[in-house]
Amino acid sequence: MAGEREIRELTVDLGERSYPIYIGAGLLERAGALFAQRGLPVKSPLLLVTDASVADRYAGIVESSLRAAGYAVSRAVVPSGESSKSLGRFDDLITAALEAGLDRRSTVIALGGGVVGDLAGFVAATYMRGVRFVQIPTTILAHDSSVGGKVAVNHRLAKNIIGAFHQPEFVLYDLNTLTSLPAREVKSGLAEVVKHGLIWDAAFVEWCDSNAQRLLALDPDALGYALYEGCKVKAAVVSRDERENDLRAILNLGHTIGHALEAVGRYGELLHGEAIAIGMVGSARLAARFGYAGEIAETTERLFRKIGLPVRIPAGYDTEAIMKAMLHDKKFMEGQMVFVVPTAIGTVEIRSDVPAAWVREIVEGLKEEAGVR
Amino acid sequence: MAGEREIRELTVDLGERSYPIYIGAGLLERAGALFAQRGLPVKSPLLLVTDASVADRYAGIVESSLRAAGYAVSRAVVPSGESSKSLGRFDDLITAALEAGLDRRSTVIALGGGVVGDLAGFVAATYMRGVRFVQIPTTILAHDSSVGGKVAVNHRLAKNIIGAFHQPEFVLYDLNTLTSLPAREVKSGLAEVVKHGLIWDAAFVEWCDSNAQRLLALDPDALGYALYEGCKVKAAVVSRDERENDLRAILNLGHTIGHALEAVGRYGELLHGEAIAIGMVGSARLAARFGYAGEIAETTERLFRKIGLPVRIPAGYDTEAIMKAMLHDKKFMEGQMVFVVPTAIGTVEIRSDVPAAWVREIVEGLKEEAGVR
Structure with missing residues (x-):
């Protein structure tokens, strides 16, 4: 029954903070349409946060799709790996968000694995005291971290010690991104x-x-x-x-x-x-x-x-x-x-x-x- | 009618996040009793955040009162002034919270003006994804910032750009602390x-x-x-x-x-x-x-x-x-x-x-x- 074209959808039921998870092949190409469908404001600029290993493969696809739907999107790339979940990288991303002109109605997008999701999510949770957030996980592991709104960065003495609960607007899971995983x-x-x-x-x-x-x-x-x-x-x-x-x-x-x-x-x-x-x-x-x-x-x-x-x-x-x-x-x-x-x-x-x-x-x-x- | 001993009380009505504001002379000495009355857990250590100009005058009074009520409290002192509302000081306070052994049931206390309230409040909002928070304002200006749950630190490009909404458990306003204001x-x-x-x-x-x-x-x-x-x-x-x-x-x-x-x-x-x-x-x-x-x-x-x-x-x-x-x-x-x-x-x-x-x-x-x- 389940073909490559099938989109599975389920809902995280949290009252007015409820949101859908979309799972399917080829969803990156449909990002723009999904953003519009979910009512994300087109007038406010977006920030796409990704890491060096994901950026070359997938960031362009997402950006093209968003731009075709009328969104203005800037890209911020962090080094791959857990060391990017630091207050230093967080500070860099706040700078990027300010320079990209993000306002209170803007959306921060995490395109990558759990590190990118946690880091970009903490930016979304705290920039201007909280803006919208979309998770686009590109690893299997991130099926866990991208759902549930836990976001955080590390401290030298403890992992995930600085964070927030900040639910995404939705989670977009493109199975095609998993084919490049080691x-x-x-x-x-x-x-x-x-x-x-x-x-x-x-x-x-x-x-x-x-x-x-x-x-x-x-x-x-x-x-x-x-x-x-x-x-x-x-x-x-x-x-x-x-x-x-x-x-x-x-x-x-x-x-x-x-x-x-x-x-x-x-x-x-x-x-x-x-x-x-x-x-x-x-x-x-x-x-x-x-x-x-x-x-x-x-x-x-x-x-x-x-x-x-x-x-x-x-x-x-x-x-x-x-x-x-x-x-x-x-x-x-x-x-x-x-x-x-x-x-x-x-x-x-x-x-x-x-x-x-x-x-x-x-x-x-x-x-x-x-x-x- | 209003004498120095009168305690004025009002409530910030936010459903299950509602909290009282106490205003009166000599309330610092009663901090421990108020913490206990408001049900703050006595088993988990507290962190008192204050600044250099307030610490000598008032921190000892609050700490004595808390200890008499059975609380374990550590003190973290930041320099006076707006420059303390930085990610660097925030990082220092997270270190202090870890070293003091704060857990998820712990309380962070802000004793000072708006800078201390905003900074300590952002620590409370994000440490372990959020712990309890008590505001003890010591300036007139802080009657504004200590009520309403807006907490933040500054970024070199913009003020208050990194923050959260994190309501306190209560606000304790001792009029005696205002007598030392310039x-x-x-x-x-x-x-x-x-x-x-x-x-x-x-x-x-x-x-x-x-x-x-x-x-x-x-x-x-x-x-x-x-x-x-x-x-x-x-x-x-x-x-x-x-x-x-x-x-x-x-x-x-x-x-x-x-x-x-x-x-x-x-x-x-x-x-x-x-x-x-x-x-x-x-x-x-x-x-x-x-x-x-x-x-x-x-x-x-x-x-x-x-x-x-x-x-x-x-x-x-x-x-x-x-x-x-x-x-x-x-x-x-x-x-x-x-x-x-x-x-x-x-x-x-x-x-x-x-x-x-x-x-x-x-x-x-x-x-x-x-x-x-």
Whole structure:
């Protein structure tokens, strides 16, 4: 049924801040029409934020489409990579927005992966105390970060510590942009896709297991379906708890350990999806400590191995450094460690009663040099 | 009736984000009790942001009161003056918040004038995507900025261009802190007090006219009443239009020209209240051009002279520089100049049809070297 021309659409239901997600092949060419259809003001200039690796391939397509629809658009290019999520780059983009003449009715567009989305989104959230924002993700990983309105930059002491909740006007997902992704990025992105199944939808986890090879081969039908299902879970959770008062925290499955591993690896050694894949295996082992079925850990680990994701902490990562990095995590409240723990495949719970000793043991047990498996 | 011990209280009505403003003498000593009464979590550390000129006088009083109520509080001191409203100082405060161990349930406190309130408020708005915020203004001018949730830092190209709407938990206004204000700061603050009358309440303008000497002498009864009335107007406007979609823009009376004068004076020569006093005289003259009663300009100018505020643009301010600075103002949308124009004492309207030529003429006419009066 699903052909390359099909557009899947779903809605993030947030009352007057509700917005659609469009998923399909060839959507970049239709950006201008979609902007007009969604009522974005044509009189106020737009700023397209992108990174060096995406700009050459796709920025021109989006700009042409927007200009054909009557929009004035300026381009701001940041270097590729996590280091662009800094206050320095943020300052540069505010300068670019001022120089491009953006006013209160203007729109900031993020064309790229999660780094570009988070950075451009924080610009949109704060420029003139908030302007409109459109997400055009170009990675699989960004199916997660582009939905839900969390935007942020990093601080040298902590990741995503400076940010806001700022929902986009819509999310435009062109499957064609995914064909140029390196294989390692594809796998990393699939970690977040699987995460959405693990927290919410056991049937989708099974589907991922059965369709892992099609996903790795970037089969457009499989990819379109997986992104639709992943976004659907994200949208369902965000709709119920926009500002992460309770439920939304379940999206952090694997992220407590994962963020610590990224920090210890100085945000360069492990990709985000790789780090949280290891983290999800850790959370599954924590589930066993709490007495939940041991098969959770086995199923999680087997699926990540099938996708080609790491399931062990690389050699040389110091346990104390990992434990210390966790203490700076936003998920810790009033000095307590908070973990998302699976209770079965497809459901999780939030535990603030995890003994630090258990965490330490699990981190030790996940280390490659420990020689487990 | 009104004695030094009286506490005036009013509410900014914003649904679930509603909050009280407390005005009275000796409230700093009661900070801890008020924090507890308002339900601010005692387990999460607080960060008190203040500036060098306020820290020595008042920070210790607030901290002692908070500690007596069981709160852990750290102090972060920034240099006095507008230059602290920068991304660099913001970054320093994020570091301070991390080092003090602030978590998602923590509260950031602004103790000081508008600069401290705007800066600390932007920290509260963005640290971990938003934490609680309490305003303790110590200037008359800050009766305006501490109410309504507008927070921001400056960019080298434009004032207040990076910011958010982030409402405080409450505003605590201790009249005793105003006794240490320099005379020039007192006058500057009274400009915003009078502004609230000019946009909303003719009777209050008359009261200010009759009580100017008591206000300048910092008579606590007069000051308490004036701040209460000023905050009441601000609260009424903000309650009707939190995010400045329409009505709230009337609070910008005098600010289009005023901000430009501050920019041309490099934010050091004119105090904010001085700049907007001149701007309000300009707006009143604009009213005459639109055919409204000429007495608006005379009344406005006479009252500001009585208070000792400037009503002319200082010698040496270049008209072209002023016009250019206005173009970078957030109040301009889709290339149109937007002005708040009085239609009588106590009411204003928003005009987007002001010819640039009129503005230029009025700026020229307001210059000291033009020799008018």
